[in-house]
Amino acid sequence: MPSANTDAAIQATGLRKVYGSAVALDDVSLSIPSGTVYGFLGPNGAGKTTTMRILTGLTRPTDGSVRIAGTDVRDRRALAPRVGYLPETPPLYDEFSAREQLDYVADLRDIPQSTAQERIERYLSEFELREDADKRIDAYSKGMKQKTAFVQAVLHEPDVLFLDEPTAGLDPRAARRIRESIAAFADEGTTVFLSTHILPVVEAVADEVGVLFDGRVVAEGTPAELRERAEGEGGSLEDAFLAVTSGGAEGLGSGETVESTAGASASPAAPDASNDSR
């Protein structure tokens, strides 16, 4: 288990989530420094969304604690201005236009009106939404909805940004726009927690990668480190992912805590324990 890092943007310790007798998360600990883009990988049903919901305070863990930018996630009032969250299904109101939606969110976030208007116009232009900004969202394409939801998540310029499959189903142009924005936010010091199945996106933008399997973090490191350790399997991030999610972490020869060059750390499960929880 990593030691508590008071400077970490995301500090999760001993997270466990149990539904009945089914263990969704088991002793997940994360320590992610500010400004890191953290790629969070895992097969379907591994517990990625549960982890994200716990990290954003939307779901209570059975055990363990989370601090985001130094704030306990149970303190919702303090947490709200620090985090932005783009869930897999964009939380938008079909009856609103993009501009109305963003105005509404800015109002609820108490962003001063002049600042909000400046940001809204800037983001609408950057994401090529300006021409359609006054059309109702129910007429938008998937990509337009996703971009609107992305803007909504970053409008208050949060310290930590949680993105759940932000580029899934997008055309290359829209996907690239989102990827560039993720990199830009990270450059400005925002910590990005990126959950996705699209490995090239992770390879392109992530500083650190964590792999969740059967409710446990089974591997963690930079993309280069994971690739390097999967050389026997072919050497790509996909090979590394398949190796750790098919038979635990032994495929990478790990089993010990991985300390990455960027400083993020997790507690990977012992290889033979990764399947025990289900």
Place this chain on the structure above:
Amino acid sequence: MSAGGDLRHGLRIARAELSRSIRGYGRDWRRLVGIAFAVLFLGGYLLVSLPAAYAVGRRTGSIEAIPFLGAGTSLLPVGLVGLAALRTLERIGRPPAEDLLLLTTHPRAVVLGLIGAELGRLAVWFGVPIVALVTAFGFGLGAPTVIPALGLVALPLFACSAVWGYTLGIGLLRAFRRLPTIRRLLKIGGIGGFVVLTFGSQLAGGLIAERSIQASGLLDAVSIRPLVSYVSLAFVGTPLADSVSLAGLGVLAALIALTPVGVVAATQQASALWFTDTSVTAEPSETKTGGERLAAPRPFSVVKSGRIAWGHLLRAVRKPQEFTHLILLVFFLGPVGTTVVQAADDALGPLVAGIGVGLGTYLAGATFGLNPLGDDRPHLPFLLLSGTGVRTIVRGRALAGVALGLPVAAALPAASVVLGTHLLHAAVFAAVGAGTVVAAAAFGLGLGAAYPIYEEREFWGTETVVPSTLVMLVFLAIVGGGTLIALLGTWVTLTGGLGLSPLVVGAAVVYLALTAGGPYLSYRYAVRRYRRYHLE
């Protein structure tokens, strides 16, 4: 953030939710037509009622003399709490765009916003007629000040009732989540309660009429004096009241004190509900989905539409909660039930046979037919590209309805023989039932296809698409009326009360033509709607 900040956010959320609702009404022209019908229908009543309210205002010499004030004032908060709890169970137990709102603002603001939006919707639906009636009454009284005064008095009462109704609803949702068995029992109990309430009200009405009980005495019995005193505050300064009552002020103080307490309780309950995942049972419940049951048995397996019908029936058995809309029939069973209870011995058998025909006909049309496009929507891309003809798909739905309704329409007349129905009569009733069942199954499909509802709604914790209430009512009116005519005609013919005059034959021909032609055209329309679905 302060309570004031949450209140401001709550008002913003309420405004947004209300705006979404109004835009939602305007988005669908069919819904607008439904609303226009409702406005025309109720507007007529309102126009007739306004002079009456004015006349009451002119004649009234005391608060006690205002008709129904005591009972109305006392029943209003109870009704509002019940309504708010039901709306919470059905619609607003979780906020829309939940992830967004809960990460943007405090749950207390969300609770305030959802309750505020409900009050706003109530005002949109009922505000105009109520204000019109109160205005007419106020001008009749010669004291227009009563109009804003009643508004001021109503606000705390409505707010307090809505807040506690929401708290009750959220509390029930939490209880349902923790104890799913309670939910199932309450559903059964709720249906039973509706039946008892409907039968009870019919019996009570009969008793009141028989024994000449004065309704005013009953109404006085349910009046709560302090609440009447509270509403009387609105009349201070008018010819009806000249002083402020202490009891009225006490109720006002209680309402003002209880409302924030309710908000605190609702926020605690809502936070616990929203930030806790649905508990999952240790092992997935045993579902009988073996291949042997998926294979349609005879006679369903003979034709493709039969196999499709079997699929619908399997779905119905495995997820019966998708058919909650069928409960509407309970309201119409009340009078029939009372008639059964009061029926003479020799009439009981035919009555049961008739009920069987009516029930079977209802099930045949209403179970699978009243929202076919909405129900099929997730599968339409597959269905329409599957190579199966649209007619077969639509026929499959109709067959599923027939397969459900026909046994009921045949079995109850057969069983009524035990209660004294002549065997031949029972057979004729069953034959009539077979005809109305087929007609209803076909008619329901066209009617439902004309006004599809695609949005899933959470009803008592289950996400499902249910037919439009307007469609249900039209179906009940047309099919119910048609079936009743068929049953009465059959009964009168069987008992020899109807000779074969040209008029009777002509009426029978017209009836049969309508019963066959209407459903056929309706079925054709449903097929057309499926074919043109991709054009929408």
